[in-house]
Amino acid sequence: MSVVVIAHQAPSAAERFRDATAVAFVALLLGIPMIGLTTVDQGGALQVATRWPVLFAFVVIVFVGRLLARYVIDAINVRQRARRKASGIVARKHGVISAWIGWGCFGLAILMPMVFPDNRYVIDTATTVLIYVMLGWGLNVVVGLAGLLDLGYVAFYAVGAYSYALLSTQFGWSFWQALPVAGGLAASFGIVLGWPTLRLRGDYLAIVTLGFGEIVRVILVNWTALSGGPNGIASIPRPSFFGLPFTPPGDVPTFASFFGLEFSPLHRIIFLYYLILTLAMFTNLFVSRLRKLPIGRAWEAMREDEIACKAMGMNVTNVKLSAFAIGAMLGGIAGVFFAARQGFISPESFTFNESAIILAIVVLGGMGSQLGVVLASLVLVLLPELGRDFAEYRMLLFGTAMILIMIWKPAGILSRREPTLRYSQPEAGSAGTRS
């Protein structure tokens, strides 16, 4: 049986045919028990029935589908190779296009609540997407830029969320007071995790961070006096609009009464949406700015070669800890927002599954790419939502999409790295045209 290979040259028709036959054969093997045989209820007893025509149709669909898919994949590969051969001018153009897509997404994000002013479901889902975008941008510092594989990122998210929950319910702090404090707390947790793992890299670091994430969750479950244990913390105050609460009209001036609007619970939903949009855009600005500073270049250099960094006189300890601290701080801030939005948090929200999704967003988006994170969050959050109509096939759809992305874009949706600075050639014509 021929193995599926990403061809270096467009394969001949015979090769394509062989490839599709092989795939159809696998489909046949899988299809016999799954489609070919079925159980039917006949007079109270289950009997096995066969569905050979359906199976035959399935195999034909797979065969034709594979032929078409192969054709599309090859066409894309050939185009990509041509693009790779092209010069730095194209790279610049690519950067411009990314920037336009980025601004386009931002514009759409701003207009979104105006397009769907009454659709609570859409705005809620968009808010969730933005939380993941922000978490993805935070984790991108650690994984994408600094190259430190962190499987326990959700721990910092939890630290942020619980910090706000405790500060607000126990001490009456407001959202805006708690935000920097919780961010700082999460950052110090990042350093706490960073210290013992300074010497670790790759798989070993991944295991330790995985353990750290679990430790935080287990503590939250068991330290009932502090965290409320599995019951979590309820009635966390919602953020107010510069001191104006989003409550039905009462004695104190509210958002609705102050602006002379009719009270609607949607106001708060829309406000939360714009709040996370602001926080996420702040994160984006912060991270893209850091990336172009010495510290950001140091992170990327450390990802490329830690030993060479040392030989350049770089204190790798500080570089690593700063990556952990800043990534954790951004995760913590996202956590504060999460707690304020939900009004109730429990350890259930901070399982390993969350870490895995955030990591998947960073990896699928293309390590280090800011716009990639946005696209990947859209895919990963919206797909399960859109898939609701398909009921039990929902996760199948999700998995298929992930596999397809990894086949077409093994390095992530946007894997091209933009240089942090350029030496602009004086004569623009000759820029990078030499091979």
Add this chain to the structure above:
Amino acid sequence: MNPPEMLLHVENLTMRFGGLTAIDDLSLDVPAGCITAVIGPNGAGKTTFFNCLTGFYKPTTGRVCLNHPRRGTLQLETLESYQVASRAQVVRTFQNVRLFAKMTVLENLIVAQHMRLQAASCFSLAGLFGLPGYRRAEKQAIEIAVDRLKRLNLIDRADAVAGDLPYGMQRRIEIARALCVDPVLLCLDEPAAGLNPRESAELNELLQSLVRDEGLSILLIEHDMSVVMNVSDHICVLNYGRKIAEGSPEKIQNDPHVIKAYLGEEGDEALDEMMSAGVAP
């Protein structure tokens, strides 16, 4: 030339890995303002010596003193590897090129100036807000990098991704990057490995011009005798972690211990081969 001042003074350096003695009681002086080569057969301990010098290994015993022109005497074996580069300004390259492969050539050279830029950016705050002090420092760093690239004939590749370039060019970039750290002593680990004859002739010229024009001191590990014999002012030969000979290139070429170490006992026949292969200048 005046009697050279000693830049580096290595005293009774020993490095053991378990039962293996990689460097055995090595003492060596590296004069300032010239090229010193360390040669020896494979496994003689040359790279281990470099690693001890640059803080990547902590020597079992012995001292490595650097007479820094501005900072007095520094004990290199007490410093961390990054301090050897940042404080003592002893900068090394690697036997297998270690560039930041996905970054551009220019970025590689800017990263090498990290210490200066990071100080100018005041914990990134000045940089975050784009204060003029930081912008000036960044501009200056780019100027230094561009200047280096122009001198090493790499300027038209400034925006190319470093890992995509040919091997010989990557070697030159690594040297350019090391120069951006502003070294007092530049330690090159087999800079001519994998270079073709034309490229190694260019390397000879580059090394000599660095010493001549900038007063740099260079410590060199090399197997390529055409480089070693042509550029070195001073050669030290290691075998099994011990120094077996030291002196000028002419002296080393005629040293019976060296010939024995490289070619075994039947020296005469093999020596003729070595001569005819053009190893000697």
